[in-house]
Amino acid sequence: MTCPKVRCCQPMDPDPRRDRDSRTGLRHWRCSRCGHVGMSAEEGLQLLFSNQNEYVLSYGPSVAYLKTLLSTVATNLFKTQGVSPSELAKYVAEWALLMGQTCGTVRLTGNLLSLDSFQYCRRQALKNPHAMQL
Numbered sequence: 784m785t786c787p788k789v790r791c792c793q794p795m796d797p798d799p800r801r802d803r804d805s806r807t808g809l810r811h812w813r814c815s816r817c818g819h820v821g822m823s824a825e826e827g828l829q830l831l832f833s834n835q836n837e838y839v840l841s842y843g844p845s846v847a848y849l850k851t852l853l854s855t856v857a858t859n860l861f862k863t864q865g866v867s868p869s870e871l872a873k874y875v876a877e878w879a880l881l882m883g884q885t886c887g888t889v890r891l892t893g894n895l896l897s898l899d900s901f902q903y904c905r906r907q908a909l910k911n912p913h914a915m916q917l
Contacts, residue, residue: 810823822881824880849886852891
């Protein structure tokens with residue numbers, strides 16, 4: 784796991800205070816460099832449904848979910864790099880968990896395209912064997 788902060792990007796370690804939460808299916812991480820604390824879905828994120836630019840994802844046994852809204856610009860940018868909209872939605876939801884958001888709506892749209900979320904999605908896309916260089 785890598786710290787989602789653009790200025791850090793260091794490997795994160797399991798948080799010894801709250802390693803794993805079996806009720807939610809989340810694993811807690813801590814960056815040893817900047818101290819940022821975040822989470823990841825231990826069993827990954829599951830796409831429940833999508834509608835045009837809206838994607839709803841869940842994780843583990845929890846009833847919580849994250850809704851990801853993608854702009855056409857963001858979708859097209861990553862699509863030309865070999866990343867499907869549903870993969871991009873998962874990357875955005877992963878970023879939200881790493882930033883500490885466990886439910887609600889995450890937007891990768893217009894002026895809300897933050898540098899941290901863009902760079903996280905870009906790093907994940909580069910790991911994708913079908914992705915081209917961004």
